Amino acid sequence: MPILEANNLTYTYSIGSPFEKTAVDHINLQIEQGEFVGIIGHTGSGKSTLMQMMNGLLKPTEGTVLLDGRDIWEKKADRRAVRFQVGLVFQYPEYQLFEETVYQDIAFGPKNMGLEKDEIDRRVRETAEIVGLDASLLEKSPYALSGGQKRRAAIAGVMAMEPRVLILDEPTAGLDPIGRTTILTQLREYHRRTGCTVMLVSHSMEDVAKYVSKLLVLSHAKVVCYDTPANVFARGSELESMGLALPQITRVFHELRARGMDFPEEVYTVKFGAELLKARLEGSAPVC
Amino acid sequence: MEPLIKLDNVRFSYPADAENSEPAEVLKGISLEFEHGELVAVLGHNGSGKSTMAKLMNAILLPTEGSVTVAGIDTKNEEKLLEIRQHVGMVFQNPDNQIVATIVEEDVAFGLENLGVPTDEMRIRVDQALHAVGMYEYREHAPHQLSGGQKQRVAIAGIIAMRPDCIVLDEPTAMLDPQGRKEVMRTVKMLNRDYGITVILITHEMDEAAQCDRVIVVDHGAVHLDAPPEKVFSHVEEMRALGLDVPQVTELCEVLRQAGYALDPEILDVSACVDAIAELFSQKGITQNADSGSK
Amino acid sequence: MLKDITLGQYFPINSVVHRMDARFKIIITMLFLVMLFWGQRVTTLAAGLLFVIVATACSKIPLKMLVKSIKPIVPVLIITGLFNLLLLDGGKTYWRWHFLKLTEEGIQTSAFMIVRICLLIAGTSLLTYTTSPIVLTDAIEALLSPLKKLKMPVHELAMMMTIALRFIPTLIEETDKIMSAQKARGADLESGGLMQRVKALTPILIPLFVSAFRRAEELALAMECRCYHGGEGRTRLRVLKSGLRDYIALIFTLLMFAAVILCNIFVKF
Numbered sequence: 001m002p003i004l005e006a007n008n009l010t011y012t013y014s015i016g017s018p019f020e021k022t023a024v025d026h027i028n029l030q031i032e033q034g035e036f037v038g039i040i041g042h043t044g045s046g047k048s049t050l051m052q053m054m055n056g057l058l059k060p061t062e063g064t065v066l067l068d069g070r071d072i073w074e075k076k077a078d079r080r081a082v083r084f085q086v087g088l089v090f091q092y093p094e095y096q097l098f099e100e101t102v103y104q105d106i107a108f109g110p111k112n113m114g115l116e117k118d119e120i121d122r123r124v125r126e127t128a129e130i131v132g133l134d135a136s137l138l139e140k141s142p143y144a145l146s147g148g149q150k151r152r153a154a155i156a157g158v159m160a161m162e163p164r165v166l167i168l169d170e171p172t173a174g175l176d177p178i179g180r181t182t183i184l185t186q187l188r189e190y191h192r193r194t195g196c197t198v199m200l201v202s203h204s205m206e207d208v209a210k211y212v213s214k215l216l217v218l219s220h221a222k223v224v225c226y227d228t229p230a231n232v233f234a235r236g237s238e239l240e241s242m243g244l245a246l247p248q249i250t251r252v253f254h255e256l257r258a259r260g261m262d263f264p265e266e267v268y269t270v271k272f273g274a275e276l277l278k279a280r281l282e283g284s285a286p287v288c
Numbered sequence: 289m290e291p292l293i294k295l296d297n298v299r300f301s302y303p304a305d306a307e308n309s310e311p312a313e314v315l316k317g318i319s320l321e322f323e324h325g326e327l328v329a330v331l332g333h334n335g336s337g338k339s340t341m342a343k344l345m346n347a348i349l350l351p352t353e354g355s356v357t358v359a360g361i362d363t364k365n366e367e368k369l370l371e372i373r374q375h376v377g378m379v380f381q382n383p384d385n386q387i388v389a390t391i392v393e394e395d396v397a398f399g400l401e402n403l404g405v406p407t408d409e410m411r412i413r414v415d416q417a418l419h420a421v422g423m424y425e426y427r428e429h430a431p432h433q434l435s436g437g438q439k440q441r442v443a444i445a446g447i448i449a450m451r452p453d454c455i456v457l458d459e460p461t462a463m464l465d466p467q468g469r470k471e472v473m474r475t476v477k478m479l480n481r482d483y484g485i486t487v488i489l490i491t492h493e494m495d496e497a498a499q500c501d502r503v504i505v506v507d508h509g510a511v512h513l514d515a516p517p518e519k520v521f522s523h524v525e526e527m528r529a530l531g532l533d534v535p536q537v538t539e540l541c542e543v544l545r546q547a548g549y550a551l552d553p554e555i556l557d558v559s560a561c562v563d564a565i566a567e568l569f570s571q572k573g574i575t576q577n578a579d580s581g582s583k
Numbered sequence: 584m585l586k587d588i589t590l591g592q593y594f595p596i597n598s599v600v601h602r603m604d605a606r607f608k609i610i611i612t613m614l615f616l617v618m619l620f621w622g623q624r625v626t627t628l629a630a631g632l633l634f635v636i637v638a639t640a641c642s643k644i645p646l647k648m649l650v651k652s653i654k655p656i657v658p659v660l661i662i663t664g665l666f667n668l669l670l671l672d673g674g675k676t677y678w679r680w681h682f683l684k685l686t687e688e689g690i691q692t693s694a695f696m697i698v699r700i701c702l703l704i705a706g707t708s709l710l711t712y713t714t715s716p717i718v719l720t721d722a723i724e725a726l727l728s729p730l731k732k733l734k735m736p737v738h739e740l741a742m743m744m745t746i747a748l749r750f751i752p753t754l755i756e757e758t759d760k761i762m763s764a765q766k767a768r769g770a771d772l773e774s775g776g777l778m779q780r781v782k783a784l785t786p787i788l789i790p791l792f793v794s795a796f797r798r799a800e801e802l803a804l805a806m807e808c809r810c811y812h813g814g815e816g817r818t819r820l821r822v823l824k825s826g827l828r829d830y831i832a833l834i835f836t837l838l839m840f841a842a843v844i845l846c847n848i849f850v851k852f
Contacts, residue, residue, distance in 0.1 A: 043435070043465045057763050080769060088767040095757075096764040098789035108786070112769030143793070147334060157768060174381075174462045176333040176492035178531040203466050206536070245466055248536040248558055255562040261569070270536050274543040277565065281549065281572055346808060370810050378808040385798045386805035390717045390749045397820035399809035404816045414820060432752040446809060 001069050002030035003197055004054060004086070004165055008063035011049050015061070023049035025221035026063065031165070036191050037199045038208035038229075041218030042243055047201050048091075050218070051167050054199075055086035084113055087163030091170045093154035097142035102133065102153050105142050109161040120160075127156040130190050132182065148179040155183070159190065165197040166190075172207065184211050206247040209233070209268045217244070230266035249273045290360060291321035292453055292486055293345055293376065299353035300340055300509075314340045316509040317354070322488060324453065327480040329489045329497035329517075332506035333531040341506065342458045342490045346376040359453065374403070377447030381459040383439035384431075392434075392442050393418065393427040399450040417449035420483070421475050437468025441475055448479060454486035455479070461496065473499060494521070494533040498556050505530065518554030537561035544568075594712040599828060600642035601713045605722035607829040611836045612710045618840050619703055626846040628695065630839050631702040635709070642713050652708035653701055660697050667693035718821070720744045725823055738814025746802070754795065761790050 006029040012022045024046040031037060041047050052058040053065055056072050056079045064071045072082045087109075090096070099105035103124055110120045128138060131152035137145065142153055155171060171187070172180040188211050191198045199216075202208045208215070215232040217224040219242045225232055232239070236246050236254055246254075253267040253276075263280075267273045300315040314337045322328060332338040343349040344356050347363040356363045359375045377399075380386050389395040396417055400410045418424040421441040431439060440460055447455055457476065461469040473496060480487045489500060497503045503520040505513040507530045513520050521527065521534045524542040528534070534542075537558060541551045549568055555561050595601075600608070619631050639649060653660075667689055674687025711719070724741035731737050765786045766772065772783050 042467060052763065055767060057766060080771070083767055083769055090760065090764040090767065093764065095794055096761055096768075096786070096790050098786050098793075108770075109768040112771065161769070176531070177494075177533045178333050243467070249540060251558045252537060252540065252561050252565070255558060256565065259562070259566060261566075270539050270543065274540055274547075277540075277544060278547055281568070348804065348808065370812070373808055373810050378805075380801060380805055382798075382801060384753055385801035388749065388802065388806060388809075389745060391715075394717065394820055398806075398811075401817050401819055402810040402812065404818050407818060407820065407822050410818065410820050430752070431749065432756070443805075450809070 002066075003033040003068060004031040005029065005066040005069070006050075006054075006063065007066065009050070009053060009060055009065060010062035011046075011053060011058060012061045022221055024053065024060075027221075027223055029216070029223060029226060031197060031199070033164075033197055034195050035197050036188070036211065036213045037197070037216055038205075038212035038214070039199060039201045039216045039218065040203070040205055040208065040244060041224075042203070045218040046221040047218055048169055051088060051169055051199070051201060054165075054167060055088045056082040057088065084109075084161050085163055086165045086167065087158040087161050089155050089158045089166070089168040089171060091173055092151075093158075093171075094142075094147070094150035097150060097154055097157075100141060101139050102128075102142050102145065103138040105153060106138075106157045106160050109157055113161060123160040123162065124156075127159040128153075130159060130193070131156045131186055148175060148182065151175065151179070152183065152186070162194075163196070165199065167199040167201075169201045170203065171200065172202070172204075180207060184208075187211070205239075205244065205268075209247060217242075219244075229268055232266075233268045234265040236265060292324050292359060293320075293322040293488075294357040295320045295341075295344070295351075295354070296357070297354040298341075298344060298351045298356060300337075300344065300349065301352045314509050315344075315351075318506075318509070318511055319354075320504065320511065320514070322454070322486060325480070325484045325486055327477065327487050327489075327501045329491055329500040329503045330506055331491060331494070331497045331503055331520075331532060333492055336506045337509040338490050338506045339458055342378070342456045342488070345454075345456050345488070346378055347372050348378075370403070374450055375452055376454045376456060377450055377452040379440070379443050379447060379455060379457040379460050381462050383436055383443055383463065386443050387431045387439060387446075390430055391427075392423065392429050392431065395431065395442060396427075396445045396449050399446055403450065413449045413451070414445075417445040420448060420479065421445045435468060436464045437471035440464065440468065440472050444472075444475055444479070448483070448485065452485065454488065456488045456490070458490045459492070460489070461491070461493065469493075469496075492532070494527075494535060498535055505532070518556055521556060522553035593715045594644055594648060595715070596643055598641060598643040598713070600638060600709070602828075603713075603832065604823055604825040604829045605714050605718045606725055606823055607825060607833055608710055608714055609719075609722055609726060611832060612706060614836050614840055615706045616703065618843050619699055619706075622843045622847055624843075624846055624850065625695075626850060627843050628698050628702065630843050631699075631706070634836070634839060635702055635705045638706070638709050642709060644709065644712050648712060649705050649708060652712075653704050656700065656704060660700060663700065664693045664697050667696055716748050717745060718823075720748070721819070721821065721823060738817070742814075750795075750798065753798075754791070757794060758787065758791055761787050 006027050009024055009027045010022065011024040012020060014020050027050065039047055049058065053060050059073060067082060067085060072078065097105050099108060106124045106127060107120050110123050128135065133149060133152060133156065137149065142150060145153060155168065159166065171183050184207065187198060187200065200208060200212065209229050212229060214226065215229050216226045217232060217239065224242065225235065233250050236250055240246055247268050249270050250268050253263050253273060254265065256263050257265065263276060267276065295318050298315055298318045299313065301311040301313045304311045318341065330338045330341065340349065344351055345358065347369055350364055358372045361368045361372055363372055387395050388398050393414055396414045397410055400413060405413070415424065418427055421444050423438060423441050423445060426434065426438065431442065434442065461472050464472065476487055476489065477499065479485045489496065491497055498517045498521065500517060503515065503517045504511055505520060512530065513523065521538045524534050524539060535556055537555055541553065541555050541561060541564065545551050545553065551564050551568065555564055615634060619627065639646065668685065669683045669689065671689035671692055672684065672686055676684055676686045678685040720741050724737055727737045762772065770783060770786050775783065
């Protein structure tokens with residue numbers, strides 16, 4: 001059974017007003033336990049709305065979200081529990097920091113869950129370590145941290161609830177290359193260590209492709225495809241026609257194919273591409 | 289002709305505060321010159337000092353040591369402050385926090401209003417600036433109805449209406465989606481090409497720097513590299529060590545070069561890379577189509 | 584979405600009233616308000632009603648928009664109405680129960696008050712429907728400009744007003760986002776007693792204030808970069824221009840005002 005399932009999921013903003021807009025349009029989707037999903041689509045494709053329905057912050061206008069096969073809107077009392085199970089990190093999460101110390105801020109979620117003090121302490125320290133925040137920083141004010149550290153503290157605040165599904169809306173937005181790599185590597189490590197399902201919204205295929213096990217491509221409020229990165233990039237020209245930029249390396253190999261060279265379509269890392277070229281250059285049978 | 293902006297052995301320290309007992313030296317002796325009509329990227333990771341450098345160029349900050357000269361005026365000259373800021377306009381990262389008025393065209397006019405430009409001329413300049421960035425149809429919109437890229441273009445229009453010689457953009461695309469990034473980069477390049485405005489683009493995105501004519505790599509408050517982008521990115525290892533990316537194609541060529549294949553180290557875009565690889569294959573005597581080899 | 588809420592109540596269409604000089608509109612509205620408060624006779628209401636009808640017709644504002652503007656004050660109308668209706672003494676008494684009564688005077692005053700308040704709201708709404716907040720700010724600045732001689736910071740106040748108008752939608756959107764983010768961390772904003780609810784607002788208010796201060800700082804910097812140095816020597820893109828129609832409208836209002844005063848003095852109903 002998939003951990004998260006969307007059936008006919010639809011969300012329409014401002015129904016009946018001139019601003020009416022369907023942000024998510026009859027989406028069907030099954031996310032398996034332990035998957036690392038990258039979600040791609042341009043602004044207005046419905047990514048954020050979909051994410052907010054997945055953890056019960058928005059109530060679908062139509063359709064259902066199933067967590068472990070159960071409709072999250074079935075019983076009213078369940079809703080907060082759903083938010084603890086499906087953790088959602090918003091874009092620019094550092095803007096939500098508010099406690100006096102980093103420690104207290106990370107503890108905010110677990111405290112709301114009504115956990116014991118010792119358990120909270122364990123979780124705060126563990127997640128701080130996962131996101132690479134030194135123990136000495138925990139007693140500082142969150143506003144005294146650097147930009148990248150603030151971002152990671154905010155992510156830790158959601159991780160500390162130990163959700164079974166962790167959803168992040170563009171966790172690397174606005175960061176420099178080091179900041180981006182740091183967070184993406186830590187997320188991969190978190191995924192490996194906890195085995196939790198992670199869903200990552202991103203604008204950049206280049207960044208995400210090497211970390212995820214599945215890619216979900218959204219366009220105009222609908223799912224275009226949900227598949228492994230290799231299979232998704234094999235449909236490269238289709239993605240480009242939707243205005244989604246392919247990684248440079250993928251474009252190189254598409255171009256080489258267009259010139260009649262026999263290369264696979266689904267090249268999306270430099271490493272793989274270089275291996276392919278080297279093998280071809282060395283092992284190539286001499287022309288008769 | 290004298291350079292438009294000249295930084296002469298500039299040092300800058302933020303004073304000691306509650307957090308830091310020692311004054312923090314952010315720029316450690318930078319000397320640079322920017323000529324009229326240049327399209328320059330200043331590339332560096334967060335905390336490298338690149339934003340501080342930008343703020344020195346129109347006298348928001350003054351150097352602790354050394355001097356900054358804009359069109360022959362020392363930025364320490366307080367009486368000429370307005371003149372300096374007319375020469376060098378500045379666009380910031382967060383598009384929301386630099387739009388003052390509730391209507392697009394009024395915001396574009398804001399700088400001109402401050403300078404006391406007569407209303408008739410102001411109207412002409414505002415319309416021209418809006419046309420230049422492609423936002424004329426939106427002149428009566430409220431800022432919150434616009435996308436990030438559009439807001440940033442309005443901010444740029446507000447600067448060019450003041451007819452500066454130079455625009456300094458401090459990470460103008462950091463908060464935008466890919467579409468907005470494209471819009472802003474297209475606008476910036478057009479202003480440089482068609483209007484001859486000097487553009488200094490502060491960024492940590494290598495693909496944006498690759499579109500400029502000159503790239504200055506800043507690290508720990510000092511200039512590391514100052515060269516055309518092909519040259520700068522050919523230092524793949526060094527860029528990595530500085531915490532910066534290089535284009536994937538440059539990296540690919542570097543990997544192949546290390547494996548002993550002769551490839552140009554100065555490749556930045558897809559088509560050049562494809563050409564080079566195809567060339568390599570034909571040198572090796574591999575025909576274009578692998579299948580045709582068996583014929 | 585929250586940000587779609589229109590700011591103020593500006594209803595952007597093209598009409599004579601929309602094109603009028605905002606300074607005149609403000610003065611005329613002021614006169615109208617003073618007149619309504621001053622006049623104690625039915626003639627005042629008749630004049631006021633005429634004014635609203637003519638102004639509405641000229642402004643092309645749909646009647647339902649005026650009704651909409653009155654809706655929020657219906658409770659006030661009911662309370663004022665009932666108060667006057669049931670407590671006032673005078674004239675013929677139709678009905679009496681303990682201290683409650685229904686009298687001729689009561690009915691008259693009650694009706695008078697309700698109509699007066701409705702006219703009051705309708706008149707001021709017309710001003711805000713036909714004038715954008717930004718122009719309204721400009722006009723207030725222009726009207727108050729004589730106070731600059733008394734060292735009143737008129738320009739600064741107007742600039743503050745403009746910036747407030749500019750950032751209200753931004754901050755509403757931000758509040759929305761922060762609320763969602765804290766809810767996602769299990770913040771409980773809906774249950775508990777008053778104190779608990781006030782306390783539950785901390786995770787929203789603190790980030791909001793921090794962000795507002797950060798925005799203020801960045802905006803100040805951006806304004807400085809665009810050569811802002813106070814109101815001195817400033818010119819404006821949008822210049823308020825008065826024309827014949829503004830003077831005509833003002834003259835008519837003054838005439839009406841005079842008529843009401845005369846009625847107040849000489850006519851007995």
